[in-house]
Amino acid sequence: MSTPTGNETHVVILGDREHGLGEDLASLLRDAGMRTSMYDVGDESEHDHESRTDALTVADVAIDLYVRDRSRKANALRLIDSHLAADRPLLTCCHAGSATTAAAATKHSGRVTGFALLPPWTGRTTVECAKAMQTADTAREAVEAFWQAAGLDPVWVGDGAGLVLPRVVACLANEAAFAVMEGAATAEDVDRAMTLGTRYPRGPLAWANIIGLPDIVATMDGLAAEHGEDRYRVAPLLRRMAVAGRKWEL
Amino acid sequence: MERSSTAAHPHGADLSGSRIGVVGAGTMGAGIAQVAAWAGHEVVLYDIAQAFVERGGQAIAGFLRRGAEKGKYTLAEAEAALERLTPTTDVSAFAGCGLVVEAAPEDLTLKRELFEQLEGAVGEHAILATNTSTLSVAAIGAAMAHPERLCGMHFFNPAPLMPLVEVIEGPSTAPETVAAVYALALAWGKQPVMAKDTPGFIVNRVARPFYGEALRLVGEGAADVATIDRLAEDAGFPMGPFRLMDLIGIDVNYAAASSVFDGFFQDPRFRPHPIQRAMVESGRLGRKTKQGYYSYGESSK
Numbered sequence: 001m002s003t004p005t006g007n008e009t010h011v012v013i014l015g016d017r018e019h020g021l022g023e024d025l026a027s028l029l030r031d032a033g034m035r036t037s038m039y040d041v042g043d044e045s046e047h048d049h050e051s052r053t054d055a056l057t058v059a060d061v062a063i064d065l066y067v068r069d070r071s072r073k074a075n076a077l078r079l080i081d082s083h084l085a086a087d088r089p090l091l092t093c094c095h096a097g098s099a100t101t102a103a104a105a106t107k108h109s110g111r112v113t114g115f116a117l118l119p120p121w122t123g124r125t126t127v128e129c130a131k132a133m134q135t136a137d138t139a140r141e142a143v144e145a146f147w148q149a150a151g152l153d154p155v156w157v158g159d160g161a162g163l164v165l166p167r168v169v170a171c172l173a174n175e176a177a178f179a180v181m182e183g184a185a186t187a188e189d190v191d192r193a194m195t196l197g198t199r200y201p202r203g204p205l206a207w208a209n210i211i212g213l214p215d216i217v218a219t220m221d222g223l224a225a226e227h228g229e230d231r232y233r234v235a236p237l238l239r240r241m242a243v244a245g246r247k248w249e250l
Numbered sequence: 251m252e253r254s255s256t257a258a259h260p261h262g263a264d265l266s267g268s269r270i271g272v273v274g275a276g277t278m279g280a281g282i283a284q285v286a287a288w289a290g291h292e293v294v295l296y297d298i299a300q301a302f303v304e305r306g307g308q309a310i311a312g313f314l315r316r317g318a319e320k321g322k323y324t325l326a327e328a329e330a331a332l333e334r335l336t337p338t339t340d341v342s343a344f345a346g347c348g349l350v351v352e353a354a355p356e357d358l359t360l361k362r363e364l365f366e367q368l369e370g371a372v373g374e375h376a377i378l379a380t381n382t383s384t385l386s387v388a389a390i391g392a393a394m395a396h397p398e399r400l401c402g403m404h405f406f407n408p409a410p411l412m413p414l415v416e417v418i419e420g421p422s423t424a425p426e427t428v429a430a431v432y433a434l435a436l437a438w439g440k441q442p443v444m445a446k447d448t449p450g451f452i453v454n455r456v457a458r459p460f461y462g463e464a465l466r467l468v469g470e471g472a473a474d475v476a477t478i479d480r481l482a483e484d485a486g487f488p489m490g491p492f493r494l495m496d497l498i499g500i501d502v503n504y505a506a507a508s509s510v511f512d513g514f515f516q517d518p519r520f521r522p523h524p525i526q527r528a529m530v531e532s533g534r535l536g537r538k539t540k541q542g543y544y545s546y547g548e549s550s551k
């Protein structure tokens with residue numbers, strides 16, 4: 001598989017325009033000198049369709065960045081699969097589902113790998129990477145070169161919803177939401193106790209606000225689907241807040 | 251809930267200037283006594299044997315004098331705080347205390363009996379608090395004649411350095427009781443939070459997934475211990491979950507996990523992991539045995 005690095009690398013990101021992840025990743029890649037364009041598969045005009053397709057046709061790397069919206073994720077994977085040259089890497093965000101599930105939705109599944117990059121990214125030196133069951137051995141090298149060129153050290157972990165950090169932090173945020181829902185303490189006191197008592201970089205609820213409550217819910221739902229365990233059920237208050245577009249008041 | 255008896259301590263709200271009692275001169279009791287004495291209170295420190303109170307007193311003296319040597323305050327200030335400390339093995343010494351904080355071993359029967367005894371020893375306006383991490387305030391106060399004057403005052407180790415105090419309101423606790431203890435914690439320079447009497451209170455409950463999910467990831471073969479720690483530390487956690495369990499003590503962490511799991515009637519969110527038990531059963535408890543998820547110097551195994 002080709003190794004896309006250097007200034008001429010053209011990256012296409014398909015992701016939710018409203019979502020902070022897209023702009024953050026785009027600027028990270030631009031800072032690393034890559035030509036980066038971002039599209040939302042939700043944009044419906046004829047012109048949008050055309051420019052997306054054109055960009056994918058000439059892209060060296062394509063990234064599916066959808067987390068919370070499953071139908072858009074499926075749409076993005078299908079678009080990349082049919083328009084990105086078959087020897088170019090397809091990177092899929094695993095915050096809410098495995099790379100294997102994403103790869104299964106594509107024909108050229110050997111070039112699919114997963115990644116996780118939990119916000120906020122400032123100061124981050126690593127990116128979690130995961131091979132899908134379908135990933136070809138040759139894909140790994142190209143993906144490593146890409147992330148290294150972006151200034152991040154790829155750390156390979158096993159495939160699964162949420163990989164490592166998105167999973168751990170979503171579960172922390174979910175437990176904090178249960179505690180608030182049950183009246184064990186106020187949201188403000190939960191976060192204050194956690195930062196003072198554990199020295200986490202920020203309280204789990206403040207972190208959930210940064211990640212986005214709908215993404216926390218999506219990670220938990222992905223874990224619940226994969227593991228089939230009550231352990232990953234979403235705190236009802238958290239789900240209602242996510243649907244209502246609310247954030248924690250801290 | 252019968253609230254009329256709450257009037258037992260209408261003046262209980264102000265503990266500034268009160269004499270403070272501490273039960274148990276171990277790790278936490280000594281730390282709490284030190285905090286109170288440093289804040290200017292007369293402190294009565296109680297334990298079951300002279301040797302234990304003395305050990306606690308020496309720990310406090312050592313801590314305060316080291317601080318003076320490092321130039322954090324003067325030796326005279328340290329000595330003045332030590333002067334305010336009265337060691338005892340006699341519960342009747344608590345007679346004049348406005349607040350008694352219990353930091354005896356984590357054993358329900360023992361704590362219940364202690365609080366019955368304490369109720370007899372203190373004045374009718376005194377507030378009683380327990381530093382329990384895992385037991386319920388309701389259960390501890392069940393045998394008390396006036397459970398409305400009992401609340402949780404949960405410090406973190408080391409108490410003189412950790413700013414957090416969880417003030418726990420049990421089902422029978424009077425609002426005046428928690429208000430007084432909260433205000434006192436603030437006056438001691440702590441950052442108190444209010445929590446209800448639920449298993450693990452805030453920190454010991456909400457922190458569970460940090461360890462539990464990390465252990466499951468290892469159990470599933472998704473990543474090894476060092477990789478997970480590296481990723482967590484890269485995301486801003488001062489220590490990854492495994493390095494942290496090694497520091498806390500794998501046995502201590504496992505006991506906390508098991509107690510919250512039981513407290514929630516085996517809710518699967520809190521289920522401990524077989525790896526934890528295997529580590530404990532094989533005597534690999536972390537740094538203190540030089541062998542845990544990592545090896546530390548010469549292994550004892």
Ligand SMILES: NC(=O)c1ccc[n+]([C@@H]2O[C@H](COP(=O)([O-])OP(=O)(O)OC[C@H]3O[C@@H](n4cnc5c(N)ncnc54)[C@H](O)[C@@H]3O)[C@@H](O)[C@H]2O)c1
Pocket residue numbers: 273274275276277278279296297298302352353354355356357360364381382383384404405406407
């Ligand atoms: N160690 C921690 O990190 C920590 C943190 C928060 C809360 N706690 C809680 O604080 C309490 C004390 O824990 P610790 O770590 O200081 O234990 P510890 O073993 O260091 O100290 C307990 C002390 O209580 C004394 N004691 C035994 N029986 C007694 C009795 N009948 N009456 C009075 N004193 C008696 C012991 O002699 C000992 O000095 C426990 O409830 C524990 O759950 C501990």
